[in-house]
Amino acid sequence: MRIFVAGATGYVGSAIVGELLQAGHQVIGLARSDAAVATLTKAGVAVHRGDLGDLGSLRAGAAEADGVIFAANKHLSETTDSAARAQAELNAVEAIGSELEKTGRPFVVTSGVIGRTSGRLLTEETPAVPNALTGLRLPVETSVLAMGERGVRASSVRLAPTVHGQGDTRGLVSMLIGVARSAGVSAYVGDGSNRWSSVHRRDAATLFRLAVESAPPGTPVHAVAEEGVPFRDIAEVIGRRLELPAVSLAAEEASRHFGPLAPLVPIDSPTSSALTRERFGWLPTHPGLIADIEEGHYFD
Known part of the structure; x- marks a missing residue:
């Protein structure tokens, strides 16, 4: 085509x-x-x-x-x-x-x-x-x-x-890393159990x-x-890589800390792709979000 x-x-x-x-x-x-x-x-x-x-x-x-x-x-x-x-x-x-x-x-x-x-x-x-x-x-x-x-x-x-991987310089993961570097902590809201798919x-x-x-x-x-990665897990792996503490914030602190990202950070948004996989035979083969962040390319 x-x-x-x-x-x-x-x-x-x-x-x-x-x-x-x-x-x-x-x-x-x-x-x-x-x-x-x-x-x-x-x-x-x-x-x-x-x-x-x-x-x-x-x-x-x-x-x-x-x-x-x-x-x-x-x-x-x-x-x-x-x-x-x-x-x-x-x-x-x-x-x-x-x-x-x-x-x-x-x-x-x-x-x-x-x-x-x-x-x-x-x-x-x-x-x-x-x-x-x-x-x-x-x-x-x-x-x-x-x-x-x-x-x-x-x-x-x-x-x-x-959407993670090599070359991600402006996506949400990169933005969260930038916020953590600037604030000196890698944060999540509440207990951080809300989920983001990846x-x-x-x-x-x-x-x-x-x-x-x-x-x-x-x-x-x-x-x-990945149907839903707990946000706390994302914050913790970013903290490990930056050698910064991962900390919990109250909801009222999120706006000051995360800026424009604040409305998105506490969202619990689990998502299924079961029908997509069935319809197209799609089988993801590349590293998951936490493993990809652990690889280190986000911190070069």
């Missing part, structure tokens, strides 16, 4: 590109800068110039492909307004969808699992209900999944909150390939290798 990838030079997107190329697919990568062009060219990827604000360019990229993977987001350098970023991403996927309509071609969008439920196991069949954490971004996934009714083989790969970057990339190759229209896909 010839696959158009938006976000092809990102942390997850670059892993997707490598997975697609290894499987024998051709890749067209969206590039918004000369640096992105150079990166894609070096990787043997065809370059399509444009960005998420250039809807005509997105439609043109989709038109020349057999399928599309959307692993991009509106760059923070362009706007820090969360609502504006979410609207820009919605406009982008709808433009791509308009090009794919009635073609039966696949369109895979990236979403997430954290915050969809509180303390209850999230499955692929749990209804998507907007809330304070998911409300802005959920319309992107909802729009794409609904394209199945318009002749698009649309699916959504929902990523675990911790997936290795390369296992997630495999699932994107499987989705673009075979996901039926309207399918939610859970890129979750």
Whole structure:
């Protein structure tokens, strides 16, 4: 297949590109800068110039492909307004969808699992209900999944909150390490028993390939290798590696300590990928979150 990838030079997107190329697919990568062009060219990827604000360019990229993977987001350098970023991403996927309509071609969008439920196991069949954490971004996934009714083989790969692995410099694990270094302690809230699901970057990339190759229209896909890692375990391994104490914080202390991460840290968000594994034969093979942090590459 010839696959158009938006976000092809990102942390997850670059892993997707490598997975697609290894499987024998051709890749067209969206590039918004000369640096992105150079990166894609070096990787043997065809370059399509444009960005998420250039809807005509997105439609043109989709038109020349057999399928599309959307692993991009509106760059923070362009706007820090969360609502504006979410609207820009919605406009982008709808433009791509308009090009794919009635073609039966696949369109895979990236979403997430954290915050969809509180303390209850999230499955692929749990209804998507907007809330304070998911409300802005959920319309992107909802729009794409609904394209199945318009002749698009649309699916959504929902990523675990911790997509870990080599090269993670801006994800949640890296941010937590930065907070611990700055504060001099690695913290959790309460007893730290709340759970975050996780997936290795390369296992997630495999699932994107499987989705673009075979996901039926309207399918939610859970890129979750570990159903729920207790947050205290994450804080403790970070503390060990940094030689800092792992400490419990009261809920009212979380905002001061974690800053923008404070709403996410105490969330209990266990997530199942049982249906995904059954449907696609997906078997994660890379290290789990705690083992990956223990390897040390996050601290180089």
